Amino acid sequence: MTNKKIRSVLKNKRLEMSREDRDMGSYKIQKKLFLWISNIAAKSLKIGNIIQVTTFWPMPLEPNIIWLNNKLTELDNVKLSLPVTKDSDKYLEFKEWNRSISLIKGKYGILEPDSKYIITRPDIILVPTLGYSNTGDRIGYGSGYYDRTLSELISKKYRFVTIGIAWDHGLIEGPYKAASHDIKLDAIITPRGWVKNPPE
Numbered sequence: 001m002t003n004k005k006i007r008s009v010l011k012n013k014r015l016e017m018s019r020e021d022r023d024m025g026s027y028k029i030q031k032k033l034f035l036w037i038s039n040i041a042a043k044s045l046k047i048g049n050i051i052q053v054t055t056f057w058p059m060p061l062e063p064n065i066i067w068l069n070n071k072l073t074e075l076d077n078v079k080l081s082l083p084v085t086k087d088s089d090k091y092l093e094f095k096e097w098n099r100s101i102s103l104i105k106g107k108y109g110i111l112e113p114d115s116k117y118i119i120t121r122p123d124i125i126l127v128p129t130l131g132y133s134n135t136g137d138r139i140g141y142g143s144g145y146y147d148r149t150l151s152e153l154i155s156k157k158y159r160f161v162t163i164g165i166a167w168d169h170g171l172i173e174g175p176y177k178a179a180s181h182d183i184k185l186d187a188i189i190t191p192r193g194w195v196k197n198p199p200e
């Protein structure tokens with residue numbers, strides 16, 4: 001199957017989810033992720049480190065992680081940022097977000113921070129993921145924003161952990177042949193749990 005075909009199959013499966021499945025699934029993802037991130041934050045707090053977490057503001061059919069985003073603002077040593085698309089190129093910028101920074105509609109109707117401060121070195125990146133394999137391959141909407149942005153961070157030798165956030169049905173059946181530009185996710189979480197375990 002081509003990536004285009006996989007995308008359309010997965011988008012249809014996503015459309016077929018009931019409101020209850022979406023709500024319960026989002027709840028499970030957020031609960032596990034909050035536990036994982038707050039554990040890391042607690043360890044880092046002891047050594048006085050701040051954790052930069054790049055999350056995303058969900059689109060209507062994606063796992064709804066708004067509760068998580070708000071909850072993470074309560075952790076003292078966690079700083080959040082959200083992806084912002086630019087008109088000039090297809091790289092994402094990660095802009096600082098907290099409860100006193102308002103969100104404004106950007107491209108594709110996605111909410112983005114109304115802030116000027118760009119985070120260049122995230123520690124943890126939550127990546128919206130439409131399709132995935134058990135070994136961390138990822139399919140997004142096909143514009144390559146995350147592949148481009150992550151490969152740039154890797155080329156700068158920055159160290160960070162990527163967590164794909166997906167629905168259970170996003171598992172790609174059969175062998176998946178990744179493109180050379182595809183960046184593997186370090187871990188993937190779905191309502192059922194971790195598909196690929198995160199480090200630590």
Ligand SMILES: Nc1nc2c(c(=O)[nH]1)N(C=O)[C@@H](CNc1ccc(C(=O)N[C@@H](CCC(=O)O)C(=O)O)cc1)CN2
Nearest residue numbers: 056057058059061083085108110128140141143145146
């Ligand atoms: N919540 C969220 N934020 C994100 C992304 C994402 O996938 N999800 N992105 C990931 O790169 C970036 C924005 N890039 C995007 C690229 C393409 C489409 C897109 O093709 N949208 C379809 C409909 C999507 C859907 O079916 O829900 C469209 O507009 O027709 C959306 C976002 C950064 N922010």
Ligand SMILES: Nc1ncnc2c1ncn2[C@@H]1O[C@H](COP(=O)(O)OP(=O)(O)OP(=O)(O)O)[C@@H](O)[C@H]1O
Nearest residue numbers: 003138139140141142143144145146147148151181
């Ligand atoms: N590092 C890169 N440099 C230049 N172009 C890239 C890079 N990564 C991906 N692309 C281009 O982006 C396009 C989309 O890639 P791909 O189909 O892998 O997207 P995706 O991972 O599904 O989408 P997204 O990251 O937007 O959610 C392709 O045409 C690809 O050539």
